[in-house]
Amino acid sequence: MPHFEFEECKLHYVDFDDRLEDNDAPVLLFIHGAGSSHLIWTLQLLKLKEAHRVVALDLSGHGLSDRAEKTSSIEHGYTDQVHALITYLDIDNFILVGHSMGGGIVMSYCLRDDVSPPCAIVLVGTSSDLSLRKLAKGLIIEAFEDHKPPYGIETLDEDFKTFSLAKFQDAVTKFDAKSIFRDLDICDDFNISDRVDEIKVPALVVVGDDDDIVPPGVAWELEKALPRADIAVIKDADHSPMVQQPEVFNRLLSKFVKWAQGDLDRRRLKGTSVIVDKKE
Numbered sequence: 001m002p003h004f005e006f007e008e009c010k011l012h013y014v015d016f017d018d019r020l021e022d023n024d025a026p027v028l029l030f031i032h033g034a035g036s037s038h039l040i041w042t043l044q045l046l047k048l049k050e051a052h053r054v055v056a057l058d059l060s061g062h063g064l065s066d067r068a069e070k071t072s073s074i075e076h077g078y079t080d081q082v083h084a085l086i087t088y089l090d091i092d093n094f095i096l097v098g099h100s101m102g103g104g105i106v107m108s109y110c111l112r113d114d115v116s117p118p119c120a121i122v123l124v125g126t127s128s129d130l131s132l133r134k135l136a137k138g139l140i141i142e143a144f145e146d147h148k149p150p151y152g153i154e155t156l157d158e159d160f161k162t163f164s165l166a167k168f169q170d171a172v173t174k175f176d177a178k179s180i181f182r183d184l185d186i187c188d189d190f191n192i193s194d195r196v197d198e199i200k201v202p203a204l205v206v207v208g209d210d211d212d213i214v215p216p217g218v219a220w221e222l223e224k225a226l227p228r229a230d231i232a233v234i235k236d237a238d239h240s241p242m243v244q245q246p247e248v249f250n251r252l253l254s255k256f257v258k259w260a261q262g263d264l265d266r267r268r269l270k271g272t273s274v275i276v277d278k279k280e
Helices: 038-048 074-089 101-110 132-145 158-163 165-174 177-188 216-225 246-260
Strands: 003-006 009-016 027-031 054-057 094-099 120-124 203-208 229-234 274-276
Touching: 003 074, 009 038, 009 074, 027 038, 027 074, 027 101, 038 054, 038 094, 038 246, 054 074, 074 101, 074 177, 094 101, 094 246, 101 120, 101 177, 120 246, 203 216, 203 246, 216 229, 229 246
Parallel strands: 027 054, 027 094, 094 120, 120 203, 203 229, 229 274
Antiparallel strands: 003 009, 009 054
16 A cells, blocks of 8 residues: 655555556546545546556545644645645646545645646536535535445455455544544635636536535536636536546546647637536
8 A cells, every 4th residue: 555754644545557558648636525535536546547647645634544633724734745745756747636625625736836736627526615604514424425435336456456345444444533523624714715716727627416515506606716617517416426427527537638638729618618418
């Protein structure tokens, strides 16, 4: 199990690359939400590892990572951990993908001027304002529900030993309520609505049409505030569309990554919002 040192604790991550030949495709770095872990991205890691190097981090106090007591905010705690992993892996061409609280981490990372910038970002079920007055009930539900294995997945092949059921059970055993409440406190202090327009990298905002934690209307507001953004509303999905509709989500992500690589005509994405159906 790969770990790296961060402020006297060990942070866990997974790192897979099954490409048949080297290419210049960006690394996809996935950041989970409140109370969750890298396991929430299993269905993306399995699918996208053949075209990209894929990395997923367990934030401190989550999954198989130690707890970092100094983590005090999204902007100056969790983003430090993301930066530390990128530095440790010596990655310079990457796309950040963040879910819920992880989306806040991704946006905050982009606002820092002392880190290597991503070439694009993907924001899933998130908002520039994660204060509890809006999201408390939903975030508590998310924190517990997201700690289940992805639907239909109990154990994966030998190349993915990290995702075995035994490892998942270890992560659950290590998980405690303090991490949830710490995340909720951190989210309560997070509001960068007045700075979203400073995020200049291309962005894809993804939301489930049944998301009652971050409703589609909130996602549309985020898309409008970002200078270079598109939005996808995935049908028959709620707060975790990458789990509930993985084929649609993975197809959307792959298309966006291809665009971000420059294979499609570089253009501003304003006004090109799309509604995506399972059968598209």
